[in-house]
Amino acid sequence: MKQTSTFLLLTLAALLAGRPAHAQASGPEARLPTAAEALRQEYATASVNYPYLYNGPEYADYTRKYHIRTGHQFYLLPDVLPGAANYNDREFANVRLQYDIVLDQVIISQPGNPLTLRFIDDKVRTFSIDGHQFVRLVADSTSADIIRTGYYELLADGPVQVLAKRTKTMYEHLNKPYVDVSFTETNRLYMQKAGRYYAVGSKGKALRLLADHSQEMQQYLKEHHLRFGKDDRENSLVELTRYYNGLAK
Structure with a gap:
């Protein structure tokens, strides 16, 4: 949140907090305490959540350096999409996400700020993007030969799970004096039963x-x-x- 906006919110809240309350007030003045309380709640919510949500490293679009780009590095669309996340042991709804499936990174955009950040992977449990649910799996000694640590789309849940690994491979093409780039998508399916993973x-x-x-x-x-x-x-x-x-x- 910008410093100017924060200062204005705090100033307005402080001024309104000092106004005397009149039980029989009517007209515009009667609505001021309600508006002030809404502002205070919004600021409090932002103050609590922002450090836990917008705290990852910056994400830079590495494809901008190429002359011609055929396709893109993101899941579904290159646009910011509505989503949610369990991040830093907190649930966040109505966040703006992208999922880079070349790098296997979840990208979050801040409202009113052009800066994009990426989630710190080991702080992510689940996230959803445009209605698609993803979980983060961590490979161990019993599963490392089947899966690798990363994000998997959860397609079916229950005693047996179906998961999909969405990936893209980036190819550079020399087009003197430029370099172009293209992307090819691959989807791999897995099942989990009784705690074990199987490629299907x-x-x-x-x-x-x-x-x-x-x-x-x-x-x-x-x-x-x-x-x-x-x-x-x-x-x-x-x-x-x-x-x-x-x-x-």
């Missing part, structure tokens, strides 16, 4: 993980015509897992 790239692998309800799974696949080709795999895996979770409950 086929229908067979998914069915083996859900084998304790094998008959029901096979029947559901046939009745709902679920396909596991490249274009259908994610949606089919999510639908099948949600059905399994319903049975498991």
